[in-house]
Structures are given as C-alpha cells and as structure tokens.
Amino acid sequence: MSAAIAVRPRRSSGRMRATVKYTLLTLFAIPWVGIPLWLVVVNSWKTQGEAARLSLGLPEQWAIVENYAAVFTTGNYLTGLRNSLLVAIPTIVVVLLLGSAAAWAYARSTSRSFQAFFYLTSLSILLPPAVIPTIFVLTTLGLDGSIAGYALMMMGTRLGIAVFLITGFIRGIPPELEEAAAIDGASRRRIFFSLMLPLLRPVLFVGGVLLVITVWNDFFFGVLLLKTSANATLPLTLYSFASASTSSLRWNLVFAHVVMTSLPLIVAYLVSQRQVLAGLTEGGVKG
Amino acid sequence: MVMAPPAPAEHRSSRRAPSGVRREPARRTPIRARWWGFAIPSLVLVVVFFVVPFALNIPFAFSSWSGYSDDIRLIGLKNFELLWERGILQNSIGITVVYAVIAMTVQNVVSLSLALALRTTNFVNSLYRSIFFLPVLISPLAAGYIWRAIVSPDGPLNAAIALAVPGFDKAWLGDPVTALVTVAFVDAWKWSGIATLVYIAGLNSIPSTMLEAASIDGANAWQRFWRISFPLLAPAFTFNVVTTLIGALSAYDVIASTTGGGPGVSTVTLNVAAVQQFGLSYFGTASALSLTVTVLVVVFAVPLVAWLRRREVAA
Numbered sequence: 234m235s236a237a238i239a240v241r242p243r244r245s246s247g248r249m250r251a252t253v254k255y256t257l258l259t260l261f262a263i264p265w266v267g268i269p270l271w272l273v274v275v276n277s278w279k280t281q282g283e284a285a286r287l288s289l290g291l292p293e294q295w296a297i298v299e300n301y302a303a304v305f306t307t308g309n310y311l312t313g314l315r316n317s318l319l320v321a322i323p324t325i326v327v328v329l330l331l332g333s334a335a336a337w338a339y340a341r342s343t344s345r346s347f348q349a350f351f352y353l354t355s356l357s358i359l360l361p362p363a364v365i366p367t368i369f370v371l372t373t374l375g376l377d378g379s380i381a382g383y384a385l386m387m388m389g390t391r392l393g394i395a396v397f398l399i400t401g402f403i404r405g406i407p408p409e410l411e412e413a414a415a416i417d418g419a420s421r422r423r424i425f426f427s428l429m430l431p432l433l434r435p436v437l438f439v440g441g442v443l444l445v446i447t448v449w450n451d452f453f454f455g456v457l458l459l460k461t462s463a464n465a466t467l468p469l470t471l472y473s474f475a476s477a478s479t480s481s482l483r484w485n486l487v488f489a490h491v492v493m494t495s496l497p498l499i500v501a502y503l504v505s506q507r508q509v510l511a512g513l514t515e516g517g518v519k520g
Numbered sequence: 521m522v523m524a525p526p527a528p529a530e531h532r533s534s535r536r537a538p539s540g541v542r543r544e545p546a547r548r549t550p551i552r553a554r555w556w557g558f559a560i561p562s563l564v565l566v567v568v569f570f571v572v573p574f575a576l577n578i579p580f581a582f583s584s585w586s587g588y589s590d591d592i593r594l595i596g597l598k599n600f601e602l603l604w605e606r607g608i609l610q611n612s613i614g615i616t617v618v619y620a621v622i623a624m625t626v627q628n629v630v631s632l633s634l635a636l637a638l639r640t641t642n643f644v645n646s647l648y649r650s651i652f653f654l655p656v657l658i659s660p661l662a663a664g665y666i667w668r669a670i671v672s673p674d675g676p677l678n679a680a681i682a683l684a685v686p687g688f689d690k691a692w693l694g695d696p697v698t699a700l701v702t703v704a705f706v707d708a709w710k711w712s713g714i715a716t717l718v719y720i721a722g723l724n725s726i727p728s729t730m731l732e733a734a735s736i737d738g739a740n741a742w743q744r745f746w747r748i749s750f751p752l753l754a755p756a757f758t759f760n761v762v763t764t765l766i767g768a769l770s771a772y773d774v775i776a777s778t779t780g781g782g783p784g785v786s787t788v789t790l791n792v793a794a795v796q797q798f799g800l801s802y803f804g805t806a807s808a809l810s811l812t813v814t815v816l817v818v819v820f821a822v823p824l825v826a827w828l829r830r831r832e833v834a835a
Contacts, residue, residue, distance in 0.1 A: 254637055255644065257637075258634075258637055258638075258648055262648065262651055262652065265652070265655075265709070266651050266652060266654055266655065268670070268676060269655075269666045269667070269670060270654065272666065272669060272670065272676060273666055273669075276669070285674070286674060287669050287670075287672060287674050287675045287676065288676075288679075289676060327565075331561045331562040331565065332562055334558040334559070334561065334562065335558060335559045335561075335562035335563065337558055338555040338556075338558040338559040339559065341555070342555045344555070347555065347559060350559060350563055353566065353567075353571065354562070354563070354566050356570075357566065357570045359762075359766060359817065359821060360574065360814060360817060360818075361766070361769070361770045361810075361813050361814060361817060362570060362573065362574070363573040363574045363576065363577035363807075363810055363811075363814070364573075364810065365577070365580065365794070365798060365803055365806050365807045365810055366572075366573035366574070366576035366577045366580055366807065367569065367573040369573070369576060369580070370568065370569070370572055370573050370576070385565065385568075385569055386569045388565050388569065389565045389566055389568060389569025389570045390569065390570050392562050392565055392566050392570075393566070393570070396562065421554050421557075421558075425558070446656060446657065449659070450658075450659035450660060450661070450662075451659075452659065452660065452661045452772070452773040452776065453770070453772040453773055453791065453795075456776075456795070457795065457798065467659075468659050468661045468662075468773075471659075471661060471662065471665075472661060472776065472777065475665065475777070482665070482668075482669075484669060487665055488665075488669075491658075491662045491665055491666065494659065494662060495657065495658050495659070495662055498657040499654070499657055502653075502654075502657055506650045506653075507646070509653075510646070510649055510650055510653060510717065513714065513717045514717045514718075514720055514721045514724075515721065
C-alpha cells in the first residue's frame with residue numbers, strides 16, 4: 234500500500250515542481266531579458282516626444298524610417314561598421330592563427346623558455362592592459378590614433394586567452410598523428426596547416442566567439458586609442474551620437490543606434506546559437 | 521603527459537648538434553629551432569603591445585609626464601600624493617572595490633541559480649539558456665543606455681513600483697548609493713550569461729552516480745547541493761569569481777553611458793578617474809590611477825585564487 238501511494242504523489246509533485254520552476258524562470262526572464270530588449274526596440278520606432286515617456290506600449294505615431302535614417306546620417310553608422318570590421322576581422326584572424334602556431338610550440342616543446350613565454354602570454358588574461366603607456370608605444374611606432382594601432386593593441390592583449398585555450402586543447406591531443414606525418418616527410422608548416430588547424434576547429438570556434446564579443450563591444454580602449462571620428466568603431470559612434478544632445482538623451486535615436494550596433498552580433502548568434510552555447514559550455518570545462 | 525618523453529629527446533639532440541650543422545641546407549635545422557618560427561610572431565605582438573606597456577606603466581606612474589611640458593622626469597610619489605590630497609585616489613579605490621564586489625556577487629548568485637535550474641540539456645532548457653545569453657552580446661556601453669532608460673524617473677522600473685506605491689518616481693541614478701548599486705548591477709547583467717554556461721559545465725562534470733547515491737542515502741536536494749555539488753563545483757566557482765572580480769575592477773564602459781561618474785563623484789571608479797586625468801592631459805596621474813587598478817587586481821586576485829584553490833583541493 235505504501236509503495237503505491239509513494240509512487241503516485243512523487244510523479245505529480247515532479248510535474249508540479251517543473252511547472253513552478255519554469256514559471257519562476259519565465260517571471261525572471263521577462264524583466265531580465267524581455268523588457269530591456271523590448272524597451273529598446275519599441276522606443277526606437279517612436280517619435281522623440283513619445284520615446285521620452287519610455288513606455289513599453291506600441292508607438293502611437295511611427296517614426297522608424299526617420300530614426301534609422303538618422304543613425305546612418307548623423308550617427309555615422311556605416312563609418313563605425315566599416316571601422317569595427319577593420320578591427321575585428323584582422324584581430325580575430327591574426328589572434329587565432331598566430332595563437333594556434335604559438336600554442337602548438339608551447340604545448341609540444343618542453344623547453345624552459347617556451348614555458349616561460351606561455352606564462353607571460355597567459356598573464357594578459359589576468360592583468361588589465363596598461364592603456365596609457367600603449368599610447369606612448371603607438372606614438373613611438375607612428376601608429377597613434379590609427380585603426381592599425383588599435384587593432385595591434387587588441388591582438389597583443391587578446392592573444393593570452395587564445396593561446397591559453399588552444400595550448401590546453403593541444404595538450405589533450407595525442408602527438409602520434411603529428412609524428413606520423415613528420416615521418417612521412419611532411420614539413421612542419423604543412424603539418425600545421427593541413428593537420429593541426431583542422432583538428433583545432435572546436436577550440437578556434439570558442440576562441441573566436443569570445444574574441445568577437447570582447448573586440449566588437451570594446452569602448453574603453455577605443456575611446457583612448459582612436460583619436461578621430463573618422464576612425465571611430467561602432468561603440469564610439471554610438472557614444473558620440475548619444476552625447477550629441479546636451480540636455481537629455483533622445484531615446485528614440487539612441488535606441489535605434491543600439492539596435493543597429495548590436496544587430497551584427499545578434500544575427501550571427503541567432504544563426505549559430507546552438508554551436509555557440511555548446512562550444513562555450515564544453516570550452517568552460519577545460520578553462 | 522603522453523607527449524612528454526619525445527620532447528626532451530629533441531631538446532637534447534638539438535643542443536648536442538655540432539654548430540656546423542646549421543650551415544647545411546635547411547633540411548637539417550635543429551627541431552627546437554623550428555618551434556621558434558611558430559612562437560615568435562605571437563610573442564612579438566604580446567611583448568610589444570602588452571608586456572612593454574605594462575612595464576612602462578610603472579615609471580610613468582611616478583613621472584611628471586603631461587601635455588603641458590616636454591620635460592618628463594621621475595618625481596617619486598608626487599602623483600599619488602596629489603591624487604590623495606584631492607581625495608581622488610581613496611575615493612576611486614573605495615568605489616572600484618564596492619562596485620567589483622557588488623557586480624561579482626550579483627553575477628554569481630544569478631548565474632549559479634540559473635545554472636542549477638537549466639542544468640539538464642533538453643529542448644526547453646536550451647531555449648532558456650539561449651535567451652539568458654542574449655545580454656552577453658550587447659556592448660557594456662549599450663547595456664548602460666538600456667538600464668539608464670529602465671531606471672530613469674519616468675522609466676518602466678518606477679512605473680512598475682508605482683502600481684503598488686502611487687507616485688513613485690525615484691531617480692535611481694541621482695542618489696549616490698543607488699547609482700553605484702545600479703551601475704554594478706548592469707555590469708553583472710551583461711556578463712551573467714557566460715558565467716551561467718561555465719557553471720552548467722561544472723555541474724555536468726559531477727558524476728550523477730554520486731548524487732544518486734546521496735539521494736538513496738536520504739539526502740535532500742538542499743543537502744545534495746551544499747554537500748556534493750557545491751564543493752565539486754569549486755573549479756567553476758574559482759574561475760567565475762576571479763574573472764568577474766577582475767573584469768569589474770576595470771569598470772568603465774557601463775559608467776560612461778549611465779552616470780559619467782556622478783552624481784558628484786559617487787561612481788568614479790579608478791578607470792573613470794584615469795580617463796578624466798588623461799582628458800586633462802595629466803598622463804602621469806592617469807598612469808598612477810591605472811597602475812592602482814593593476815595593484816588592486818594583484819592584491820585581490822592572487823590571495824583569492826590561492827584561497828579558492830585550497831578549497832578545491834580540500835573538496
């Protein structure tokens with residue numbers, strides 16, 4: 234008798250618990266994600282006066298075209314997009330490629346100096362980059378205020394996380410494959426490009442995701458290293474667009490710019506979210 | 521471990537190789553030398569754009585470098601004394617630490633709770649995980665604008681509170697205490713999605729047999745969490761606590777788009793103060809503030825890692 238009773242309540246209490254859990258999660262997701270994102274989107278469709286009330290309702294008067302046109306004209310969106318791409322693409326390619334090459338050396342060589350270089354490189358994960366002396370270094374190199382200088386600084390400070398993740402990954406791969414390829418007469422460069430890089434694909438994906446998120450969204454280093462508005466990346470164009478009105482923010486325009494600035498990453502995420510989440514979760518175990 | 525034996529052998533052979541070998545056609549370059557070509561490009565970038573600036577920050581912090589004179593000399597502790605006399609140094613250290621502790625606490629409480637709720641991988645949980653990840657993609661600057669709107673006197677937060685308390689119109693960013701708490705909260709909001717995934721990975725690496733055994737022995741969910749999951753979660757916990765703390769000690773972006781350091785100086789973190797000094801062309805004092813961030817990171821992170829790691833061993 235006791236068994237029959239014990240089983241049934243447990244099953245229904247499990248279902249109850251699931252209902253309670255997902256209700257709580259939904260109640261949390263609404264103010265945590267839903268309202269912030271909806272507020273941005275819906276107010277970017279309103280006129281300035283209506284958006285100033287910051288309500289969550291649909292616009293009484295639609296101003297989508299005007300607001301988004303302003304993002305492109307006075308918001309310098311295309312300049313920002315071009316510069317952001319000019320920083321992000323070379324940074325990610327260079328960091329992943331040179332980071333993999335260095336990580337291979339650090340993972341396979343037991344030389345003391347290489348171990349020291351590995352720790353030196355990894356230090357940039359923990360220690361904040363010294364931005365003011367970086368300006369001094371870039372001025373010495375004649376790159377002060379340029380996109381190239383900013384991208385080089387990004388590469389130098391992001392290599393740490395990439396090298397750290399990739400070295401850990403390579404240490405988990407048995408070296409027999411590389412040895413076999415070497416015996417067959419493949420050159421080191423050939424082994425790297427035809428064997429190692431394809432093997433590293435999962436960790437390169439995780440590294441690329443982390444790099445995109447931090448490089449695309451950086452504001453602090455950009456504001457100090459990029460002098461002119463012609464070199465401004467998207468966060469910098471957003472900031473100067475928002476700061477253009479002296480008294481209070483024109484929320485309709487600020488939000489339209491926020492939507493356009495975030496859109497490239499959001500679209501990329503929506504396309505690849507399953508791999509991104511799985512990759513970051515598995516990458517987290519190793520990190 | 522597997523690759524350990526062959527490597528020292530390469531090592532030795534290259535060391536013993538007679539110097540004449542190098543002159544022969546490239547085919548016979550010592551194996552160790554071939555690794556250098558792979559390491560050097562990355563190493564050069566790291567040294568020139570991370571290590572050198574990092575090392576230069578120390579003399580700069582003690583120098584008279586400014587935009588007003590070509591004469592740069594070492595002036596001892598003067599920059600720090602000047603910042604202290606004006607109250608900037610002690611104020612911004614205090615604010616930075618409070619900001620970092622609030623951001624770290626909120627972020628870890630939220631992400632650990634979410635990870636516990638979304639631990640098993642199934643369709644519904646994956647959907648929730650991907651929703652809670654969305655803020656990670658938004659730039660901290662944009663996140664600042666979004667929350668500045670939400671907590672503004674006419675914003676949705678006050679509108680919601682006004683349903684219970686009619687006429688509620690608090691200016692959250694106008695009060696020194698709530699302004700600091702709000703900006704730190706935005707920082708936590710922006711990054712919680714990533715910390716959640718790290719915790720989920722940590723939870724899923726715990727053998728389920730252990731939890732089942734405890735459950736058979738009569739441990740309830742609360743006991744299973746505190747006695748088994750939490751101790752075994754130590755590596756993920758260390759990683760999240762340390763990275764969120766370090767990230768928050770360098771806070772700048774969220775503040776730039778919300779309070780700009782105000783009201784008064786109540787949200788002027790070290791990096792905000794450094795940018796202000798930099799804007800005034802006082803590069804020496806700006807470097808001094810930026811060096812203080814580094815010192816704080818070392819002072820906080822090193823003992824924290826050591827202490828949390830000890831917990832891992834004990835577990």
